[in-house]
Amino acid sequence: MDFFNVAVQTLDSTIRLSVPLLLACLAGLYSERSGIFDIGLEGKMLAGAFASAAAASVFHSAWIGLGMGILISVALALVHGFASITHRGNQIVSGVAINFVAAGSTIILGQAWFQQGGRTPALAPGERFEAIVFPGADAIRDVPIIGPIYSELISGHSLLVYIAFLAVPFTWWVLFRTRFGLRLRAVGENPAAVDTAGISVEWLRYRAVICTGILTGIAGAYLAMVQNAGFVKDMTAGKGFIALAALIFAKWKPVNAMFACLLFGFLDAIAIRLQGSPLPVIGKVPVQFMQALPYVLTVVLLAGFIGKAIPPRAGGVPYVKER
Amino acid sequence: MSAPYAKLPAWADYGLIPLVNLAVAFIVAGLVVLLVGENPFRAAVILVEGAFGRGQGIAYTLFYATTFIFSGLSVAVAFHCGLFNIGGEGQGYIAGLGIAIVCLSLDSVLPWYLLFPIAIAAAALFGALWALIPAWLQAKRGSHIVITTIMFNFIAASIMVYMLVDVIKPVGAMAPQTRNFLDGAQLPKLNWLIELFGFAKIRSAPFNISFILALVMAWLVWLLIWRTKLGYEMRTYGFSPKAARYAGISETRIILVTMMISGALSGMMALNPTMGDQHNVALDFVSGAGFVGIAVALMGRSHPVGIVLASILFGMLYQGGAELSFEMPNISRDMIVIIQGLVILFAGALEHMFRPAIQALFASLSPKSVGMAEAGKGA
Structure with missing residues (x-):
């Protein structure tokens, strides 16, 4: 029974840790499927986290916080779009730029506005998204097996967690069952064909990066308003890059993305759980090894040693109409 | 197109x-x-005065610039070949390991002028090898070099944390860093050079001999890119991989060689803060200099002269920025x-x-x- 409880707890923290990855990963999915590489997920998430925490603490409303997080994140996504779609700049360079601008300005503005060394004021309970307790969760808590699974794993998360997991089937539906999704995928593979069909490549790609901005905004809001009670400087701590790794790991597919993020979240949860205590058989594993594992796995996958990850064909290439 | x-x-x-x-x-x-x-204008004045007002400020400006010249050159060399090496940070960090090995084992035996070349070689080697793996994966397995080098930055950080905390740290010490280097691994200062121009005595600035090395490297990179066959091949490949292939240039060779040069330059970036300033290898000693290299290379348009100028500008921002934060908290x-x-x-x-x-x-x-x-x- 003890082992079972540990397992449930670990899976519970797996879910909590994988939510920001999942949102950012799906965000990257929209953009990259439309042919715009985005290594600025990290920056957009960070800016979203700061904006949502700042707005939530000033206006005392979690919803205004979420809205502001999305707004700022979309604004940065549009900068990325402006550089890489309208001006056909290098998408990698633009993403790097956005990461730096976000990293610097969140600290500077946070310090100037709140005077707490780059933090935002701690959010009161009403200014955060609270855990939603499903009906009957408390009643069956003591029932063996089903009780903990229902009341710990399924119930008791915040709204944003459910949004993140619902975004997976929704993204699948949008990409593979709607006209917009078909065009979005087409523009990432062969923009010239889409252009020939009389559809604006630029406007399609802009809509894709706006989707990206919305999702990274929610991811940031989750970090600042659910996982923590306020913004801490550099709180994304590389999660945007892990999400990028997960996206590649998932071969740019939404359902795979969920499993990849859960896997990376699980590795994180295990690393926190073990913290130096020895594993059976293997012995003591350094924490750093567990932390590096998502990156190592991605490199191995990219190298084609476990299946092949083939990116969208037109990814990273600005579209120039032939004249 | x-x-x-x-x-x-x-x-x-x-x-x-x-x-x-x-x-x-x-x-x-x-x-x-x-x-x-x-007030942005007052901020700009404080910044420029802080960086160039006194000899001390100039020495610090050039000290920061030294590191950025290396990282800027590293990014630029890869740019010329059409590769984006975003992994300078990790390559420099890993090079710290090479420096630590050389300095810790030889600093009591050799004087600095014998140790420095060995340390340069070690830093370049470690940086080059750390860049070699992504290069090989790009050339042979077709994985995107930007993504692999980003991943390698994180992997390098994990390795260095592990090495510094669990392996290299002296027994009983608290801080995750090596013991302090002895005289043999401390680079001589160049502050007298600035004093020659009539500035007051500079008390303590870490401006050191690796600045000269950086300038030499800038010249060598210019020589490589515009005056050698290899450089011509690199530029050809960067301009049009198809044309390069048609001309019989080996894709694998050119990617591997370019990335190793780029990694070696990134590796040398580690010399300045470790042997030149802190006299140890500490956690996170690179502190973003590898990424500054991207800005420097873009601003300098991948030309060594432009890179040196852009590096001095960024050195000015770093030094002046430190002064600015005193004046405007x-x-x-x-x-x-x-x-x-x-x-x-x-x-x-x-x-x-x-x-x-x-x-x-x-x-x-x-x-x-x-x-x-x-x-x-x-x-």
Whole structure:
């Protein structure tokens, strides 16, 4: 029974840790499927986290916080779009730029506005998204097996967690069952064909990066308003890059993305759980090894040693109409 | 793909457009300063005075610039070959391991002038090897070099944390760093060079001999890119991989060699802060210098002269920024990170934003300068 409880707890923290990855990963999915590489997920998430925490603490409303997080994140996504779609700049360079601008300005503005060394004021309970307790969760808590699974794993998360997991089937539906999704995928593979069909490549790609901005905004809001009670400087701590790794790991597919993020979240949860205590058989594993594992796995996958990850064909290439 | 932009005279291409881009980046940075509630003009004056006002400031400016020259050259070499090495941070960090091994084992035996070349070789070797794996994966397995080098930055960070905390740290010490290097692994200062120009005695600035090494490397990179066969092949591959393949240039060889040179330059970046300043290898000693290299290379248009100038500008921002944060507590050194981002945005991703306007201006002033009158003669 003890082992079972540990397992449930670990899976519970797996879910909590994988939510920001999942949102950012799906965000990257929209953009990259439309042919715009985005290594600025990290920056957009960070800016979203700061904006949502700042707005939530000033206006005392979690919803205004979420809205502001999305707004700022979309604004940065549009900068990325402006550089890489309208001006056909290098998408990698633009993403790097956005990461730096976000990293610097969140600290500077946070310090100037709140005077707490780059933090935002701690959010009161009403200014955060609270855990939603499903009906009957408390009643069956003591029932063996089903009780903990229902009341710990399924119930008791915040709204944003459910949004993140619902975004997976929704993204699948949008990409593979709607006209917009078909065009979005087409523009990432062969923009010239889409252009020939009389559809604006630029406007399609802009809509894709706006989707990206919305999702990274929610991811940031989750970090600042659910996982923590306020913004801490550099709180994304590389999660945007892990999400990028997960996206590649998932071969740019939404359902795979969920499993990849859960896997990376699980590795994180295990690393926190073990913290130096020895594993059976293997012995003591350094924490750093567990932390590096998502990156190592991605490199191995990219190298084609476990299946092949083939990116969208037109990814990273600005579209120039032939004249 | 049709060429989207017409030609401009060379001085506009290499002088005017970068300056316009840079100016816009600084104007936007000024707006951020305004948003924080300070006067951007006063901030600029404090910054420049802090960096160049006294000998001490100049020495610090050049000390920071040294590191950025290495990382900028590293990014530029890869750029010329059409590769984006975003992993300079990790390559420099891992090179710290090579430096630590050499210095810790030899600093009691050899004088600095014998140890320095060995340390250079070790740093270059470790950096090059750390770049070799992504290069090989790109050349042979087709994995995207940008993604692999990002991943390798994180892997390098994990390895270094593990090495410094669990392996190299002296027994009983608290801080995750090596023991202090002895005299043999401490690079001589160059502060007297600045004093020669009539500045007051510089008390303590870590400006050291690796600055000379950086300048030599800048010259060597120029030689490599524009005066050797290898450099020609690199540029060919960067310009058109297809043409390079058609000309019989081995894709694998050129990618591997370029990335190893780039990694070696990134590795050498580690010499300045470790042997030149702190006299140990500590956790996170690179502190973003590898990424500054991207901004520096973009701003310097991948030319060694431009890179040296851009590095001095960023050195000025680092040193002046430190002074600025004393005067205006609201503007911490993180302001540099914003400026860095804006420079990368405007000089890199949006480099063509003002080109059409400038072209129109040139065309209306003198049609000849943009090649309009010569249409039909052939380029």
